[in-house]
Amino acid sequence: MTKRIDEPTGTETVGHEWDGIEELDTPMPRWWLWTFYASIAFAIGYVILYPALPGITGATKGTLGWSSRGQLAEEMQAEANRRAPMLEALSRIPIERLPEDSRLMRAAVEGGRSAFKVSCVQCHGSGASGRKGYPNLNDDDWLWGGDLKAIEYTLTNGVRQPGHEGTRMSQMPAFGRDGILDARAIADVVSYVRTVSGQDKASASARRGAAVFAANCAVCHGADAKGKREFGAPNLTDPIWLYGGDRATLTATVTNARYGVMPAWGNRLDPVTIKMLAAYVHSLGGGEDFIAVAADPEVKVDERP
Amino acid sequence: MNAPEQDVDTSRARGEITQHVLADKRSLYEKRKPVFPQAVDGFYRRLKWVIMAVTLAVYYVTPWLRWDRGAYAPDQAVLVDLAHRRFYMFAIEIWPHEFYYVAGLLVMAGIGLFLVTSVFGRAWCGYTCPQTVWTDLFQHIERFIDGDHNAQVRLEKAPWGPAKIARRLVKWSIWLMIAVATGGAWIFYFADAPSLARQFFAGEAPLVAYTTVAILTATTFILGGFLREQFCIYMCPWPRIQAAMMDERSALVTYKTWRGEPRGSVKQANKSPGVFGDCIDCLQCVNVCPTGIDIREGTQIGCITCALCIDACNNVMDQVGRPRGLIDYVTYEDAAREQKGEAPRSAWRNVLRPRTLLYFAGWGAIGVAMLFMLGTRSHLDISVLQDRNPAYVQLSDGSVRNNYTLKIRNMQTRPRRLEVTLSGIDNAVIWSDDGSREQASQRIVTTAPPDSVVRLRVFMAASGNGPAFEDFTFTVRALDEAGGSDSEKTRFERPEVAP
Numbered sequence: 130m131t132k133r134i135d136e137p138t139g140t141e142t143v144g145h146e147w148d149g150i151e152e153l154d155t156p157m158p159r160w161w162l163w164t165f166y167a168s169i170a171f172a173i174g175y176v177i178l179y180p181a182l183p184g185i186t187g188a189t190k191g192t193l194g195w196s197s198r199g200q201l202a203e204e205m206q207a208e209a210n211r212r213a214p215m216l217e218a219l220s221r222i223p224i225e226r227l228p229e230d231s232r233l234m235r236a237a238v239e240g241g242r243s244a245f246k247v248s249c250v251q252c253h254g255s256g257a258s259g260r261k262g263y264p265n266l267n268d269d270d271w272l273w274g275g276d277l278k279a280i281e282y283t284l285t286n287g288v289r290q291p292g293h294e295g296t297r298m299s300q301m302p303a304f305g306r307d308g309i310l311d312a313r314a315i316a317d318v319v320s321y322v323r324t325v326s327g328q329d330k331a332s333a334s335a336r337r338g339a340a341v342f343a344a345n346c347a348v349c350h351g352a353d354a355k356g357k358r359e360f361g362a363p364n365l366t367d368p369i370w371l372y373g374g375d376r377a378t379l380t381a382t383v384t385n386a387r388y389g390v391m392p393a394w395g396n397r398l399d400p401v402t403i404k405m406l407a408a409y410v411h412s413l414g415g416g417e418d419f420i421a422v423a424a425d426p427e428v429k430v431d432e433r434p
Numbered sequence: 435m436n437a438p439e440q441d442v443d444t445s446r447a448r449g450e451i452t453q454h455v456l457a458d459k460r461s462l463y464e465k466r467k468p469v470f471p472q473a474v475d476g477f478y479r480r481l482k483w484v485i486m487a488v489t490l491a492v493y494y495v496t497p498w499l500r501w502d503r504g505a506y507a508p509d510q511a512v513l514v515d516l517a518h519r520r521f522y523m524f525a526i527e528i529w530p531h532e533f534y535y536v537a538g539l540l541v542m543a544g545i546g547l548f549l550v551t552s553v554f555g556r557a558w559c560g561y562t563c564p565q566t567v568w569t570d571l572f573q574h575i576e577r578f579i580d581g582d583h584n585a586q587v588r589l590e591k592a593p594w595g596p597a598k599i600a601r602r603l604v605k606w607s608i609w610l611m612i613a614v615a616t617g618g619a620w621i622f623y624f625a626d627a628p629s630l631a632r633q634f635f636a637g638e639a640p641l642v643a644y645t646t647v648a649i650l651t652a653t654t655f656i657l658g659g660f661l662r663e664q665f666c667i668y669m670c671p672w673p674r675i676q677a678a679m680m681d682e683r684s685a686l687v688t689y690k691t692w693r694g695e696p697r698g699s700v701k702q703a704n705k706s707p708g709v710f711g712d713c714i715d716c717l718q719c720v721n722v723c724p725t726g727i728d729i730r731e732g733t734q735i736g737c738i739t740c741a742l743c744i745d746a747c748n749n750v751m752d753q754v755g756r757p758r759g760l761i762d763y764v765t766y767e768d769a770a771r772e773q774k775g776e777a778p779r780s781a782w783r784n785v786l787r788p789r790t791l792l793y794f795a796g797w798g799a800i801g802v803a804m805l806f807m808l809g810t811r812s813h814l815d816i817s818v819l820q821d822r823n824p825a826y827v828q829l830s831d832g833s834v835r836n837n838y839t840l841k842i843r844n845m846q847t848r849p850r851r852l853e854v855t856l857s858g859i860d861n862a863v864i865w866s867d868d869g870s871r872e873q874a875s876q877r878i879v880t881t882a883p884p885d886s887v888v889r890l891r892v893f894m895a896a897s898g899n900g901p902a903f904e905d906f907t908f909t910v911r912a913l914d915e916a917g918g919s920d921s922e923k924t925r926f927e928r929p930e931v932a933p
Contacts, residue, residue: 159466255823265824268835367831369828412891
């Protein structure tokens, strides 16, 4: 420990030496000390104004009354205020006229995208592409109708909700389980369905199945097997299958029937959210145009493309 | 030029620091020693006036220059439009995705500083650094109010009375006005200057404008008026970095010890000729120094190479009839050569050497590359994002649909009609979310607003029979006379058929 004066700088060393390296004891500038005191003053002010000192049951509140929860609530309120006029406009416009206002339509689609993630992805998947028993909402095949108004109706009233007036209702008989058809007839009608959907070539079994179909199935699925939306009866001639188009699945479907359900969202969500959800689902690519049918011939028929 | 002043304040230059350090009871903190630089005239002082005038004019005037860009873009020549993420500089408009131009400019600024530093030493510090320019301005005002060096020292030592208070108030008010103008000018770079000025004085400008002005006013006032050389010595990292940029052939403000030492007055020199060097120890070099150092102690961190001591010493040398250049810009190598009595290298040989040429080549290459890219950049861009969830959709007629999000960037400041076409899959059709599959073709026509990115949702349907992955190209083409197009390759996906 030998303090000495460093010759070139004229400054005293601190006295330590590490392998010949010494450190100059250069004094700090005085103003640096002031900035240090100013920081202390600032810290004291901060402790008084803001929540700072932790205690057993919570921290001090601070005289400004600021809290991160309070700030979040304020920001959420500001956002709600910003959205209020848009939501108000959405609640007033009938959904079939939504495409006329492209700005409102975009807002509805975006709102629907968020709401979909909360309420719908559990069954329909995050990409709305569904899975066995849960329809793919991206395609152009609709059980109950794919225009904005039909989607909104399905969302509001649900599918096969017991006790809910207006719910989308239909019930396929369990042809095998209830003994309506025997195993051979079921095998034949499955052959027929696989033929009309282009999966199998015509066969003797399918020819027999055509008669079974006409007698038992055509009332809902149509004589041409293209389905009927008023019953939510799927089109059996296209390559889109809700439960599967292979022999085993078709046999299971005819034997035990299917009874897909969806909640009546009108009981759980507000009408604006449902409207936004309908707009979002419609926008996924398979949405159909709404064609208003005028009851009164004086009223001009809306034939927007 | 008056006779060199011998002044009370100069004692510190003669080893007072050493005595201070030797004292037993040293403080841990050192009070700033006030510096009262004396006025001086000469080549470098005039150069500094010119540079100060140019830099201050550029700073204050630039936001007020106008530049016509048509109806859809601001008419301010230089504008950093943070709200809309645009940077305008005369004919150039930079988008956020072109930030590499800014990065390139910063790299050029860095290499430029290396270049200048390796040739002229701390020229940035001495002439163009804002800290130097505003301090210089403030010191000039100080001399205007309080008088030159001696008067300032007297006033500093005088007790606080009406006269001193009045002078201080006048000086600080002028400083404050300049500080407000400095802070005020800054915000005009970020918004339309005339309308922001109107709002600012009407009290309608955004809070951030007032805060920015307040902060920059405070920093200008404090750093220029009071902290001055303390900023350079204690806060700024650049002097330390510069030490690594300089070498033995960089020009430094140098006191030629071999010529000046030993020091002696003219009287002493006349009495005993041949004993003394050229330095007459008049302390002019110390008095004019804005950072308060003695250049005769050699190169040091406090020397910002403003070269005012060169002017001061040259004036004195002229008076006593000795050759100029006792203090001068000299390189280490030349100093050694001069000491040995050899002629210094030519200035060009100090400037043109591998290191500087390399810096210049790098600097120039980046500049040329950026100019080339700026000249050839496309004003129409397309980027394609294929939907991943789901990757494809089976349609009821057996065909398959893929969805894409197209981002089309129109960088021109006018609306344009554009067409998007697909090529590579013959049977495919595309339609956007305001069209329908029934009317779909291989072409979509859309309108892009000026200076904006259009987000276009595109649905594409093609036959279900085909490979699982098929490449094709989206092309956007402008339908106006200026034309231009851009393409991006992407792919179409189908369900994989089980083997």
